[in-house]
Amino acid sequence: xxxxxxxLFSGLTRGSIYALIALGYTMVYGIIGLINFAHGEIYMIxxxxxxxxxxxxxxxxxxxxxxxxxxxxxxxxxxxxxxYTIEKIAYKPLRHAPRLSPLISAIGMSIFLQNYVLLAQxxxxxxxxxxxxxFPFMEPIAHIVGSTDLVILVTTVIVMVALTFIxxxxxxxxxMRATSQDRTMATLVGINVNRVISATFIIGSGLAAIxxxxxxxxxxxxxxxxxFLAGIKAFTAAVLGGIGSIPGAVLGxxxxxxxxxxxxxxxxxxxxxxxxxxxxxLILIFKPSGLLGKATNQKV
Amino acid sequence: MKFTVSGxxxxxxxxxxxxxxxxxxxxxxxxxxxxxxxxxxxxxxSYGLPSAAAAKxxxxxxxxxxxIKGKKIEILQEDDVCKPEIATNTATKLVSSGVExxxxxxxxxxxxxxxxxxxxxxxxxxxxSATSDELTYSxxxxxxxxxxxxxxxxxxxxxxxxxxxxxxxxxxxxxDKGDYGKPLAEGAKxxxxxxxxGQVVLFEGITPGAMDYSAIVQKIKESGAxxxxxxxxxxxxxxxxxxxxxxxxxxxxxxxxxxxxDTFIKVAGDDAEGVYAAGPQDNSANPLALKAKEEYKAAxxxxxxxxxxxxxxxxxxxxxxxEKAGGSTKLEDLKKVLQTEKVDTPVGAVSFDQKGDAIxxxxxxxxxxxxxxxxxx
Numbered sequence: 131x132x133x134x135x136x137x138l139f140s141g142l143t144r145g146s147i148y149a150l151i152a153l154g155y156t157m158v159y160g161i162i163g164l165i166n167f168a169h170g171e172i173y174m175i176x177x178x179x180x181x182x183x184x185x186x187x188x189x190x191x192x193x194x195x196x197x198x199x200x201x202x203x204x205x206x207x208x209x210x211x212x213x214y215t216i217e218k219i220a221y222k223p224l225r226h227a228p229r230l231s232p233l234i235s236a237i238g239m240s241i242f243l244q245n246y247v248l249l250a251q252x253x254x255x256x257x258x259x260x261x262x263x264x265f266p267f268m269e270p271i272a273h274i275v276g277s278t279d280l281v282i283l284v285t286t287v288i289v290m291v292a293l294t295f296i297x298x299x300x301x302x303x304x305x306m307r308a309t310s311q312d313r314t315m316a317t318l319v320g321i322n323v324n325r326v327i328s329a330t331f332i333i334g335s336g337l338a339a340i341x342x343x344x345x346x347x348x349x350x351x352x353x354x355x356x357x358f359l360a361g362i363k364a365f366t367a368a369v370l371g372g373i374g375s376i377p378g379a380v381l382g383x384x385x386x387x388x389x390x391x392x393x394x395x396x397x398x399x400x401x402x403x404x405x406x407x408x409x410x411x412l413i414l415i416f417k418p419s420g421l422l423g424k425a426t427n428q429k430v
Numbered sequence: 431m432k433f434t435v436s437g438x439x440x441x442x443x444x445x446x447x448x449x450x451x452x453x454x455x456x457x458x459x460x461x462x463x464x465x466x467x468x469x470x471x472x473x474x475x476s477y478g479l480p481s482a483a484a485a486k487x488x489x490x491x492x493x494x495x496x497x498i499k500g501k502k503i504e505i506l507q508e509d510d511v512c513k514p515e516i517a518t519n520t521a522t523k524l525v526s527s528g529v530e531x532x533x534x535x536x537x538x539x540x541x542x543x544x545x546x547x548x549x550x551x552x553x554x555x556x557x558x559s560a561t562s563d564e565l566t567y568s569x570x571x572x573x574x575x576x577x578x579x580x581x582x583x584x585x586x587x588x589x590x591x592x593x594x595x596x597x598x599x600x601x602x603x604x605x606d607k608g609d610y611g612k613p614l615a616e617g618a619k620x621x622x623x624x625x626x627x628g629q630v631v632l633f634e635g636i637t638p639g640a641m642d643y644s645a646i647v648q649k650i651k652e653s654g655a656x657x658x659x660x661x662x663x664x665x666x667x668x669x670x671x672x673x674x675x676x677x678x679x680x681x682x683x684x685x686x687x688x689x690x691x692d693t694f695i696k697v698a699g700d701d702a703e704g705v706y707a708a709g710p711q712d713n714s715a716n717p718l719a720l721k722a723k724e725e726y727k728a729a730x731x732x733x734x735x736x737x738x739x740x741x742x743x744x745x746x747x748x749x750x751x752x753e754k755a756g757g758s759t760k761l762e763d764l765k766k767v768l769q770t771e772k773v774d775t776p777v778g779a780v781s782f783d784q785k786g787d788a789i790x791x792x793x794x795x796x797x798x799x800x801x802x803x804x805x806x807x
Contacts, residue, residue: 140644147641273678348642356639357640359637399646
């Protein structure tokens with residue numbers, strides 16, 4: 131039973147990590163119908179920003195809690211500005227182009243950012259500072275749930291609640307929902323669609339940056355390539371849950387994380403990805419729009 | 431008067447020059463042509479240049495003692511920049527200029543690409559550094575020898591260390607599903623079975639680059655393993671050891687040359703303490719190695735780089751083989767000597783097995799202590 135609980139928590143942690151990234155994919159897709167392949171790189175840039183800020187601050191001897199908060203804010207701001215800029219440079223000029231063009235532009239952006247970080251920083255793995263300390267009250271159950279797992283789970287829940295609040299109750303949230311339903315109509319009723327799209331990119335990128343910070347301090351290392359696999363997995367989770375749907379992204383991520391964890395635990399980690407993607411295929415066969423996705427009739 | 435003197439001088443000089451050049455011309459066919467191939471320029475030059483320097487130092491010593499059976503040794507050096515596609519040209523060039531033995535190549539990929547050309551020409555090739563298993567285990571290259579242990583030799587080294595030295599019986603073998611890690615892990619598993627002692631309680635591959643290895647760490651714990659033997663590179667190893675520490679697991683961690691890298695210690699930090707890794711044999715106690723190092727320092731006023739000792743050893747054994755074979759450089763004659771005679775070199779007393787691997791050249795185990803890899807005595 132202990133073993134089951136351990137695997138359950140390891141799956142939940144993994145799922146929460148996926149969820150923080152998957153939300154960015156799903157929000158952007160919901161608004162402009164674009165798969166933002168550069169999103170994984172935004173996550174990586176968030177981790178790098180946090181790394182640089184945290185390293186500098188720890189040299190100056192700041193207390194840990196201050197480092198976490200400042201590094202977190204810096205990562206969110208920096209990543210958001212990247213997300214905002216990418217949208218303006220790579221996607222906005224192509225908004226009325228055929229659907230394939232922004233997709234290629236997104237892939238190009240992803241490759242560009244990876245190589246940019248590779249050249250500007252290093253190709254080596256860098257040790258990420260331990261931003262999350264071992265809490266004494268977690269010690270009795272540290273072998274099941276670590277302090278970092280706990281922080282990741284709690285942060286994810288807080289972020290989800292905040293996001294739901296923004297989307298449900300704020301003006302910008304309403305505008306987002308309107309834009310996602312019908313962009314032309316939203317423009318006609320006076321919503322500044324460009325601003326809504328920018329806001330979406332900013333929020334999505336901020337979430338990815340939080341994810342970057344949490345995951346990097348969980349596994350203790352970063353390099354320029356971490357965004358790729360994280361992006362692919364999170365994208366899979368978003369599709370699983372129904373891309374465009376926010377609760378769907380969270381659900382999909384948790385299912386993906388748990389599947390991987392239990393597949394490793396009870397079968398073999400050799401087949402971790404096999405199980406994850408078989409599940410994806412299976413769900414898409416029976417529910418092509420994902421678990422919580424709405425089946426839409428595309429006007430072609 | 432003046433004219434006659436200069437006339438005499440002229441004719442004497444001419445005679446002298448002729449006299450000097452004549453034997454030089456006739457010796458041209460009587461030198462032993464020693465090829466050196468490896469990266470001597472480009473970003474991997476630091477792997478190739480120490481080997482070339484080692485060969486030159488040894489050859490100079492031989493030449494100063496009158497060469498081998500009256501023949502001087504002539505060096506032909508060619509650059510392959512560690513690239514397989516260039517290595518084939520390098521090999522062709524060396525073969526067509528008539529080399530009799532070759533020290534090289536340095537990188538495994540380049541060596542594999544060049545070997546067929548030397549094989550067709552029946553030329554003895556000895557690498558100081560190419561560790562690919564294919565070179566000797568495949569049996570494709572009977573003319574290939576090396577003075578470095580093949581990758582595959584790490585598996586028995588890791589297992590013997592875990593079972594005999596650490597006295598642990600229950601072994602979890604983890605690998606990264608890659609070209610380097612997986613064969614090592616499979617070799618380790620076979621060795622445990624062959625050894626009879628010890629038991630493999632878990633054998634699994636992990637996905638490199640994955641964000642979280644908690645599940646596999648839980649599984650290691652559940653399996654009751656006393657030691658984890660990991661085949662792969664340092665990024666995954668450091669993630670696994672940190673998560674093991676986080677999950678309060680004090681299972682020992684034994685890994686390979688891919689982990690014996692200072693980046694591993696840098697990234698894993700305190701969690702790296704007590705991790706064991708196999709690395710190239712430690713020769714620091716060998717007097718011949720110290721002597722070879724001194725020679726390099728005297729000549730270049732700096733410390734020798736990678737594979738210097740292995741290249742030094744390779745040159746010594748090759749030249750010794752030519753000498754013992756009576757000056758012959760025929761592959762069959764040299765092979766016979768290489769496989770029967772033991773020669774003292776900086777990497778120990780070396781002879782070769784049927785495959786072409788050096789007997790007595792292996793891996794040492796290192797352990798992380800206070801942020802540094804030190805040899806386990």
